Amino acid sequence: MSEGEAKKRIAILVKEIKHHADLYYKKDHPEISDEAYDSLYKELVSLEQAFPHLRKSDSPTARVGGKILEGFEKATHRFPQWSFDNVFDWNDLQKWEEKIYRLINKEPSLSKNDLEYIVELKIDGLKVILDYDNGVLTRGSTRGDGVVGENITENLKMISDIPLSIYNKNSVSVIGEAWIEKQQLEKINKEREKNNLNTYANPRNLAAGTLRQLDTRVVKGRNLKTFIYDLDSTSENISFNYHHEELNFLTRSGFSVNTEFLKTKKIKDIQSFYEKWTAIRHDQQYGVDGLVIKINNIAICKALGHTAKAPRFAVAYKFPAEQQTTQVLGITLQTGRTGVITPVAELEPVHIDGSMVKRATLHNMDEIERLDLRIGDTVIIEKAGDIIPKIKKVMINLRTGKEKKFNLKKQAQKNDLVLSKEVSLAGVTSWYVANTSNEVRIQHLSYFVSKRAFNIEGMGEKQVRALFQAGYISSMSDIFKISYDQVISLPLFKEKATHNLLNAIEDSKIITLSTFITSLGIRHVGEEVAELYENEFNDLEKIINASVDDLVAIHGVGNQIAESTVDYFNNKKLLKEVRLLQDIVIIKSSDNGKLTHNLEGMSFVMTGSLESYTRDEMKKQIKDRGGKVLTQISTKVDYLLAGAKAGSKLKKAQDLNVSVISEQEFINTFLI
Numbered sequence: 001m002s003e004g005e006a007k008k009r010i011a012i013l014v015k016e017i018k019h020h021a022d023l024y025y026k027k028d029h030p031e032i033s034d035e036a037y038d039s040l041y042k043e044l045v046s047l048e049q050a051f052p053h054l055r056k057s058d059s060p061t062a063r064v065g066g067k068i069l070e071g072f073e074k075a076t077h078r079f080p081q082w083s084f085d086n087v088f089d090w091n092d093l094q095k096w097e098e099k100i101y102r103l104i105n106k107e108p109s110l111s112k113n114d115l116e117y118i119v120e121l122k123i124d125g126l127k128v129i130l131d132y133d134n135g136v137l138t139r140g141s142t143r144g145d146g147v148v149g150e151n152i153t154e155n156l157k158m159i160s161d162i163p164l165s166i167y168n169k170n171s172v173s174v175i176g177e178a179w180i181e182k183q184q185l186e187k188i189n190k191e192r193e194k195n196n197l198n199t200y201a202n203p204r205n206l207a208a209g210t211l212r213q214l215d216t217r218v219v220k221g222r223n224l225k226t227f228i229y230d231l232d233s234t235s236e237n238i239s240f241n242y243h244h245e246e247l248n249f250l251t252r253s254g255f256s257v258n259t260e261f262l263k264t265k266k267i268k269d270i271q272s273f274y275e276k277w278t279a280i281r282h283d284q285q286y287g288v289d290g291l292v293i294k295i296n297n298i299a300i301c302k303a304l305g306h307t308a309k310a311p312r313f314a315v316a317y318k319f320p321a322e323q324q325t326t327q328v329l330g331i332t333l334q335t336g337r338t339g340v341i342t343p344v345a346e347l348e349p350v351h352i353d354g355s356m357v358k359r360a361t362l363h364n365m366d367e368i369e370r371l372d373l374r375i376g377d378t379v380i381i382e383k384a385g386d387i388i389p390k391i392k393k394v395m396i397n398l399r400t401g402k403e404k405k406f407n408l409k410k411q412a413q414k415n416d417l418v419l420s421k422e423v424s425l426a427g428v429t430s431w432y433v434a435n436t437s438n439e440v441r442i443q444h445l446s447y448f449v450s451k452r453a454f455n456i457e458g459m460g461e462k463q464v465r466a467l468f469q470a471g472y473i474s475s476m477s478d479i480f481k482i483s484y485d486q487v488i489s490l491p492l493f494k495e496k497a498t499h500n501l502l503n504a505i506e507d508s509k510i511i512t513l514s515t516f517i518t519s520l521g522i523r524h525v526g527e528e529v530a531e532l533y534e535n536e537f538n539d540l541e542k543i544i545n546a547s548v549d550d551l552v553a554i555h556g557v558g559n560q561i562a563e564s565t566v567d568y569f570n571n572k573k574l575l576k577e578v579r580l581l582q583d584i585v586i587i588k589s590s591d592n593g594k595l596t597h598n599l600e601g602m603s604f605v606m607t608g609s610l611e612s613y614t615r616d617e618m619k620k621q622i623k624d625r626g627g628k629v630l631t632q633i634s635t636k637v638d639y640l641l642a643g644a645k646a647g648s649k650l651k652k653a654q655d656l657n658v659s660v661i662s663e664q665e666f667i668n669t670f671l672i
Contacts, residue, residue: 006047006054012400014044014059017044029205032380034204038086040325041060044060073151074149075150077148078171081147082146083310085309093317096315104304109303114300117262119261119291121288123227123288127175129141131171132168155210155216156178156211171234173231174231175229176226176255177229183285185202185206203286204287227257227286244296260277274317274319279647283650283651291317293314293317300313323380324351325379325380325395333412333417335433335440335443340430340431340432343361345359345360346358357389360381360389361389365429366429375403380392412431441474442465445476447519448476448479451616454479454508466492480509480585482502484499508585510585510588511586512588522568524564532554532557544578599622603639604639608645608646609645611663621670635658638659639658639661640660642663643663
């Protein structure tokens with residue numbers, strides 16, 4: 001990036017970050033997530049480091065906190081309230097420890113042997129500072145800019161777990177986070193929706209908004225809580241050698257201290273603790289957005305001191321972001337198995353939730369128009385758990401005027417695609433390429449051999465494409481006619497891989513009726529609809545000869561699905577291919593595969609990661625035995641099948657007294 005481009009980007013980032021900081025700190029009404037804000041902030045820091053002479057004195061990076069809200073008195077803190085520097089992954093953590101080692105080595109009085117860590121949860125609430133004089137709470141305030149905050153004493157007195165007096169009569173300031181339970185957030189937001197009021201974005205937002213209420217009765221009614229994690233005092237009567245002694249003192253004094261902390265000398269233990277909490281963070285009633293790692297030995301802490309913004313002896317280890325900002329480099333077209341065209345955003349690579357994201361599906365042209373997305377836009381990318389990355393929002397205020405609108409017709413002409421339009425009953429517009437297109441045929445054949453269909457191991461899109469381009473396959477039935485000489489002639493295959501592929505093709509020839517229907521790639525007909533067809537007719541000929549009325553009569557099958565199915569089997573060329581497949585493979589009813597243990601009428605929900613089966617395989621095991629697989633926990637569910645790192649569904653199942661069964665228990669009970 002040139003200096004001129006950097007100057008423009010810095011100016012626009014500064015303006016945008018200030019806007020969102022004002023919404024977050026002053027108005028408690030954020031428009032973007034903390035993670036998206038952090039992403040913009042990191043980009044600004046990076047540019048200012050590359051071009052330090054472009055950094056201005058009023059840059060957001062030169063300031064620690066927010067502004068003072070009108071309506072509350074200013075409160076100058078007895079002790080500066082620092083923020084923490086951040087690390088984001090294992091490499092960052094190692095570098096931070098190496099830096100600590102270097103600093104310790106410069107101090108002859110310090111030793112690495114005394115280095116020990118206290119690792120606490122980073123609660124996503126509102127930071128509060130409580131001042132006690134002669135054992136009595138005299139003032140409570142927000143953090144503000146780290147030097148001056150807002151005096152919210154009367155509101156903080158409404159929080160029941162904050163002691164109004166403590167046994168120690170010295171002057172102390174204790175620091176913690178005020179937070180509110182997620183279930184309270186849901187309850188309050190429902191009430192606000194009924195009254196046509198804006199809802200709160202998250203528990204932190206609600207806690208902050210509550211503590212800025214001018215009516216203390218509102219505060220009292222919302223049942224806020226606190227976790228206290230630090231204290232400051234000038235008194236020689238309050239002196240500790242280790243941070244864990246401070247935590248013990250706070251507990252004895254009647255403060256709520258989160259007991260989920262780790263004491264260790266090894267950063268590998270910290271990483272394990274981090275990975276554990278990354279998996280279960282969403283299951284807590286309080287928000288957790290990372291860990292805070294502190295050196296336990298206070299003598300080392302004092303020796304290391306602070307930078308202008310943050311302590312050197314502590315760091316925040318942020319959880320993998322589920323949202324990040326990045327730029328759209330281009331929009332390409334992806335062809336599906338039925339010829340449907342899906343626009344895909346090509347992105348400046350960015351780490352989200354532990355993985356590098358370079359692309360995000362845009363679903364259809366309606367989505368591009370809804371987002372008002374343009375090539376060159378800065379966007380917020382969202383990825384939760386295993387969900388495919390998607391564009392959550394376009395940062396319109398960051399536009400420079402150089403962004404370009406996407407033109408579908410020009411892109412199609414560029415790729416020699418002839419498109420046709422289809423509008424669903426719901427009004428969604430889809431664009432299709434003719435089924436005769438080579439790319440559509442390759443995608444369809446790739447789907448035919450995939451796990452959801454014939455499940456031919458060792459045969460994916462890459463292998464299908466090579467066989468197709470070599471002229472060895474052009475239809476579904478061709479796959480079962482491939483010879484050894486054809487496969488071994490391709491660079492992709494050596495002798496062992498060739499034998500493995502041919503054996504896998506042979507093994508795939510026995511298939512259930514519903515899976516066979518799925519494999520045909522009929523438009524709008526996936527696994528669920530194929531199972532409905534099998535359950536209704538239990539015979540391929542009956543499905544082939546069914547009318548639209550016959551199919552629509554099945555609960556869960558609409559006109560569009562029924563018409564698509566009938567059109568498929570009325571196509572002489574497609575039906576001829578089905579007949580060829582009938583001569584090659586053995587199609588059996590799923591009923592024939594049902595085992596002794598019948599799950600008829602029983603319903604299951606799955607959570608966590610499984611070891612012996614994939615999710616799809618386990619789902620099939622249950623359905624083959626007559627059971628149902630649901631997605632949400634309720635009192636109607638018979639079993640929660642819980643794998644490793646089970647999530648929030650486990651707690652909900654326990655709360656609703658739904659039976660919980662492990663993967664091995666399920667196998668021993670129902671599969672053996």
